Amino acid sequence: MLFADFILFKLGAYPHTDYSLAARTMAFDVVNKRWSPDILNCAGIEHDKFGKPEQAGTVVGQISKSVAEELGLPAKVFLVAGGHDQACAALGSGVIKSNMAVDGLGTTECITPAFNHPIISDIMAQSGFACVPHVIKDMYITYAFTFTSGSVLKWYRDNFAYALKNEAAKAGINIYDLLIEKASNRFSGVFLLPHFAGAATPYMDMEAKGAIVGLNINTTEGDVIRAILEGITFEAMLNVESLYNAGINVEDIRAVGGMAKSERFLQLKADMMGKKITTLHISEAGTLGVTLLAGTAIGAYKSIDEAVKMLVKKKKEFYPDKNLHDFYKEKFETYKKIYPSLKSIFN
Numbered sequence: 001m002l003f004a005d006f007i008l009f010k011l012g013a014y015p016h017t018d019y020s021l022a023a024r025t026m027a028f029d030v031v032n033k034r035w036s037p038d039i040l041n042c043a044g045i046e047h048d049k050f051g052k053p054e055q056a057g058t059v060v061g062q063i064s065k066s067v068a069e070e071l072g073l074p075a076k077v078f079l080v081a082g083g084h085d086q087a088c089a090a091l092g093s094g095v096i097k098s099n100m101a102v103d104g105l106g107t108t109e110c111i112t113p114a115f116n117h118p119i120i121s122d123i124m125a126q127s128g129f130a131c132v133p134h135v136i137k138d139m140y141i142t143y144a145f146t147f148t149s150g151s152v153l154k155w156y157r158d159n160f161a162y163a164l165k166n167e168a169a170k171a172g173i174n175i176y177d178l179l180i181e182k183a184s185n186r187f188s189g190v191f192l193l194p195h196f197a198g199a200a201t202p203y204m205d206m207e208a209k210g211a212i213v214g215l216n217i218n219t220t221e222g223d224v225i226r227a228i229l230e231g232i233t234f235e236a237m238l239n240v241e242s243l244y245n246a247g248i249n250v251e252d253i254r255a256v257g258g259m260a261k262s263e264r265f266l267q268l269k270a271d272m273m274g275k276k277i278t279t280l281h282i283s284e285a286g287t288l289g290v291t292l293l294a295g296t297a298i299g300a301y302k303s304i305d306e307a308v309k310m311l312v313k314k315k316k317e318f319y320p321d322k323n324l325h326d327f328y329k330e331k332f333e334t335y336k337k338i339y340p341s342l343k344s345i346f347n
Contacts, residue, residue, distance in 0.1 A: 005051035013061025019133035056135035088289030109149035192231030
């Protein structure tokens with residue numbers, strides 16, 4: 001029983017597992033939407049040890065009378081199957097069609113693209129890309145992620161940015177806003193490999209280490225900060241390229257999370273990736289996603305499409321500069337050589 005199943009059970013429903021969470025167990029048949037008898041038999045696990053698989057956004061019961069009384073709720077409160085956090089964030093960002101993705105920019109980074117049929121292949125497996133049922137019927141998603149994104153900026157803040165921390169405190173501004181403001185205005189020749197906790201997709205190498213390459217006597221603090229922002233984005237470009245090679249195209253990117261608050265960073269990201277990046281008025285995309293699921297389930301909205309049109313609103317769009325994108329495409333080819341060159345040293 002998963003945590004979500006247990007909570008439903010304690011609230012008064014039979015344990016249910018939505019497809020997106022069921023896929024996280026590695027015991028679920030994502031094509032036929034059922035627990036895999038082959039996998040469970042090999043593991044010696046009976047299928048009734050798991051919750052009943054159900055499409056996200058399905059009413060699975062009602063809150064029990066005792067719980068309703070304890071919480072001061074009406075007697076008739078419906079319980080609805082939710083979903084995995086990244087899947088719900090995709091829905092809450094309006095990612096309901098192919099070629100769209102949500103880019104969660106926080107301590108880690110997770111790009112979650114949607115596609116309309118299951119993609120299960122050697123290249124998906126080799127890249128660490130799971131094929132996961134979306135919380136929207138007949139759609140699928142995968143996760144392309146890095147373990148350290150915003151946390152690299154935090155590492156720099158905690159270990160090197162003492163003067164900037166004092167400056168930010170005196171000015172009453174956010175230290176991260178100041179750090180990004182202090183980044184150099186152009187590429188300096190310094191590359192940063194953001195594998196500070198190992199490399200996630202597409203390498204899945206837990207022994208990989210972070211690196212700063214190209215330092216010289218003229219390198220400034222601003223150059224290093226910009227290299228951090230560029231390194232994070234180069235890694236996102238690597239993931240988007242790997243997704244494309246696996247048959248998943250990403251064109252429309254919705255940015256959420258702490259680092260999505262920086263317009264300067266998002267413009268740099270759009271220029272480097274050559275993609276339009278959009279921010280949203282409601283940035284708590286996961287919470288909004290489950291709200292859309294529940295609202296549609298109980299009839300507050302006629303459909304998921306209607307719910308998305310009503311509640312998911314664009315805030316600002318960042319369009320790439322073609323000349324800068326062409327410049328960074330060339331630098332990206334250099335970036336891709338760094339990890340393979342250092343791998344034998346790390347391992």
